[in-house]
Amino acid sequence: MRPVEEHAAVVTALLPPAPTVDVPLAAALGQVLARDIPAPISLPPFANSAMDGYAVRAADLTSFPIELPVSQDIPAGRQDVGPLAPGTAARIMTGAPMPADADTIVQVERTDGGVDRVRIDSAPPAGVHVRTVGEDVVAGSLLLPAGSVVHGPQIGVAAAVGLATLPVRRAVRILVLSTGTELVAPGQPLGPGQIYESNSAMLAAAIREAGGEPVLAHFVSDDVDEFSDRLASAAAEVDLVLTSGGVSAGAYEVVKDALTGRGVEFAKVAMQPGMPQGAGHVTLPDGRAVAMVTLPGNPVSSYVSFEVFVRPAIRAAIGHPDPLRPAVRVPLSVGLESPDGKRQFRRGVLDTVAGTVAPWGGPGSHLLAWLAGADAMIVVPESVTSLAAGDEVEVWLLS
Ligand SMILES: Nc1nc2c(c(=O)[nH]1)N[C@H]1C(S)=C(S)[C@@H](COP(=O)(O)OP(=O)(O)OC[C@H]3O[C@@H](n4cnc5c(N)ncnc54)[C@H](O)[C@@H]3O)O[C@H]1N2
């Protein structure tokens, strides 16, 4: 059987680094910055008041209380602010430009709030409520480094320096194509022997969460011609085709039957679930080669295979700083058994108070509801067949 790492390397090699695109700020959410972003302006761009109150010179506050004439009124956004005349105060609002020659902001609470004249009862030291130019960001300095993942604060600071777009790695586009004559779309009536198709919706969601862009082709029956036709028509403009089902050992293995000898290598990988896998480049009838990963159809096998092979490949292609799930080592709260010679990926639930993990449901690859209730993946090495409560295991954090 093929080792897990060997198949992972084959899948990762299918996705080259994604090209750089400039996208509007909102579309950059969750993407990875492709270049260093220097600051085009300083923040704050001009010295301004941090409080509603009065701008004065500290040197004019010779005793308290003191009354000064109000020589200017400066709301935020005022563009014609003149220097502060000696022996006067300027009424000023939060975010409004400091008048030249003023060095002190007296909050309105320390005054009588006068409009023409103001009585000042006390004052903070000079500079305390003044926001200086470049205190946050200096023009020309590194604002956001390449490789940063764009969340709300990164979008916020980009907007604050006036950027309307950001250069990010384009999301990897992945066509999701499920196979199975027994499949019915959710929302439709279910006949005898039929099941609802769940892999394409689940994989599309996982692709989006990983930073990719799913393209849904829904599903096709176990018919080689139908599968080949759908593949030829739907594979345009995608970076990868991801199929589920039709790759094991029986008859009617549509993916295996359609793609054997066309560039996809099918292998048994030493893992459970997720043993039957395939990956490679398929040449379409028009001569284009398209990268393909063929996942097994059992829903938990499909999802675990995605986690182990496809998610890291997507994140590596978009330059994500953390292609792998964060992992911890914690003791099991209950023991478990594992097949010899296969790396077992068991669904688990972490107890963050006790610092332990428990297997969640059995190892069966049809137990989708148990997967939905898990928040962790327990990784049991190939050589380990039995673990007891208290034994330490590697655990991937899924949420
Ligand atoms: N004789 C053998 N039989 C099987 C072997 C084997 O080595 N020898 N391997 C088993 C393992 S392990 C797996 S995993 C599965 C993989 O089978 P396929 O990839 O060919 O998948 P299917 O047969 O098409 O489906 C398996 C299972 O999953 C359900 N399914 C499929 N697609 C979907 C979907 N889109 N949404 C929901 N459920 C789906 C399908 O109905 C089957 O129950 O093979 C074992 N057999």
Ligand code: MOO
């Ligand atoms: O490998 Mo299969 O994935 O056991 O169910």
